[in-house]
Amino acid sequence: MSKTNFFVKHLKNINDFINNLLEKNLNKLNFKNLSFLFKNNKIILTFVALFVVFISYLLLPTFYNQNDVSKELKNELQNKFDLNFKFSKNIKYNFFPKPHFIITDSKIFYNENEISKISKLKIFISYDDLFSLKNIGVRDLILENANFHLNTKNYNFFLELLNRNFQDGDIIINNSNVFFKHMEDEILFITKIFKMKYYFDSKELKNIFYSENEIFNIPFSIESFFSDDKKKNLSTINLNLMKLNIENELTFEKDKKVGKSKFNLNKIKRLIDYKIEKNSFDFHIFDKIDQPDVTYIGKFNFKPFFANLEGSLDEINLNYLFGNNAFVAQLLKTEIFNNKNIDLKLYINANSIYKNSNFKNIKLNSKIKEGLIDTDNTKFEWRDIADFELLESLIFVRNGELVLDGKLKINVKDYNEVYKFLLTPKNYRNKIGRIDLNFTYNFDQKIAALKDIKIDNKINDNVNKILSNVILKKDDLQNKIYFKNLLNEAIKSYAG
Numbered sequence: 001m002s003k004t005n006f007f008v009k010h011l012k013n014i015n016d017f018i019n020n021l022l023e024k025n026l027n028k029l030n031f032k033n034l035s036f037l038f039k040n041n042k043i044i045l046t047f048v049a050l051f052v053v054f055i056s057y058l059l060l061p062t063f064y065n066q067n068d069v070s071k072e073l074k075n076e077l078q079n080k081f082d083l084n085f086k087f088s089k090n091i092k093y094n095f096f097p098k099p100h101f102i103i104t105d106s107k108i109f110y111n112e113n114e115i116s117k118i119s120k121l122k123i124f125i126s127y128d129d130l131f132s133l134k135n136i137g138v139r140d141l142i143l144e145n146a147n148f149h150l151n152t153k154n155y156n157f158f159l160e161l162l163n164r165n166f167q168d169g170d171i172i173i174n175n176s177n178v179f180f181k182h183m184e185d186e187i188l189f190i191t192k193i194f195k196m197k198y199y200f201d202s203k204e205l206k207n208i209f210y211s212e213n214e215i216f217n218i219p220f221s222i223e224s225f226f227s228d229d230k231k232k233n234l235s236t237i238n239l240n241l242m243k244l245n246i247e248n249e250l251t252f253e254k255d256k257k258v259g260k261s262k263f264n265l266n267k268i269k270r271l272i273d274y275k276i277e278k279n280s281f282d283f284h285i286f287d288k289i290d291q292p293d294v295t296y297i298g299k300f301n302f303k304p305f306f307a308n309l310e311g312s313l314d315e316i317n318l319n320y321l322f323g324n325n326a327f328v329a330q331l332l333k334t335e336i337f338n339n340k341n342i343d344l345k346l347y348i349n350a351n352s353i354y355k356n357s358n359f360k361n362i363k364l365n366s367k368i369k370e371g372l373i374d375t376d377n378t379k380f381e382w383r384d385i386a387d388f389e390l391l392e393s394l395i396f397v398r399n400g401e402l403v404l405d406g407k408l409k410i411n412v413k414d415y416n417e418v419y420k421f422l423l424t425p426k427n428y429r430n431k432i433g434r435i436d437l438n439f440t441y442n443f444d445q446k447i448a449a450l451k452d453i454k455i456d457n458k459i460n461d462n463v464n465k466i467l468s469n470v471i472l473k474k475d476d477l478q479n480k481i482y483f484k485n486l487l488n489e490a491i492k493s494y495a496g
Helices: 003-028 034-059 064-079 157-161 327-333 416-424 459-464 478-495
Strands: 084-088 093-094 101-112 113-125 138-151 171-181 187-201 206-214 220-225 232-239 244-252 257-265 267-277 279-286 295-302 307-314 345-354 356-369 372-374 379-382 388-397 400-410 434-442 446-457
Touching: 064 093, 064 138, 093 379, 327 388, 327 400, 416 478, 446 459, 459 478
Parallel strands: 138 171, 307 345
Antiparallel strands: 084 101, 093 101, 101 113, 113 138, 171 187, 187 206, 206 220, 220 232, 232 244, 244 257, 257 267, 267 279, 279 295, 295 307, 345 356, 356 372, 356 379, 372 388, 379 388, 388 400, 400 434, 434 446
8 A cells, every 4th residue: 555545545534534423413403402513513623623633743754755764763773772773675654552663574783793683673753753754753662573693792782782771762572582502603592582671760760671581491580780880780580480589790890790699499599609701601609608518610611612510519409400390301301402512511429319318429420412411420329338330321302201321330349238228038148249231211200111130240031020110109218118129029039
């Protein structure tokens, strides 16, 4: 539809409206109400005339040249929000519910590089002066179905945007995605934006950034703002699904950024000190008051990309790593680590396992390289009786469930103590020195499949049959009784 036809159509609608009013009123004409009707119609006609003038005023931007509109809007956005846009030639104007331009397939450039593609861009303008294109002021900006591409060169785009002027206009981003990329343009992970808003809080007298997002299928919200001197950024992140709250303070120094965070996960509290430099992110996780033995030290290097995390603690809770709703388990299920550009190493030493004092001296090793996740060389002790070690292991996702597959080597240091713990009858207590087996463990179903079981390098078919399907119970006491009965049945079969 051309601009002229659009304008004529609105005038025709207004004319029909006037005619209908007159027709209804003329049908009621008589000598008694003629004077009243005349006065009433003067009011109606005055109102209609004002309405026509107002609508005509709102429609003025439809007559502007598109090239001039594009140029002026880009200048306004650059001056107001310091955003460099590139528009397509498809620019439409609409005055309902407020005057605004709609642009499809636009782009944003940051540091001379394209950072975003936007399916639909709405630029709301003020009512103040529509007679002159040069006097039109930009108010709110709404981006819909946008894709942002971030890497180490532009990762602080959203943070820097918080420094713009939002006193007479907001920026809103709806139903969009943020792609975090490796320098070689490989995607590391994706964050969904449900609704993001930059606005000025007139009570607090500061800009505020609020966003509702999702990462690795985990929803979270974040609120952020700068201190009065602009030297610090303060933010709060909430992950309600995990009952995790993070309070963060980031200080800007000359060549680096130094931060402090407070993690609250149920009743667990952790503090984090970290430092962000040009190509690296270093951090230290600790709790000096409640658990002074807990400490983690880690580093992410961006170019080339690799990361390592080392930790030591008195007690490790495996439910926080591999429980059904654990963050690590959910992260692994996304298969984000199945990326050949990721090189990650994890080393955690713990004295014991939470709610299981029989296991001690845990050395948890994990490595992610070339898209493979393994726990090779993970070791732990069972009392002072036996040593365990994982070999040729691999963590993967099968039908949406997390699975660990590998080999287990058990070195029995005191087989008599094993039999005492299991209350095995004395006539079945044969000497055992080493046990080797292959296993597959499903974390979601809590089922272990054991096979190729060798006792002192010998395979016993009956033992393999008995231990082929181990199903864990929900209750720890039930598990202990279940394991004792199952192992004693296998021992009896082995002893003949």
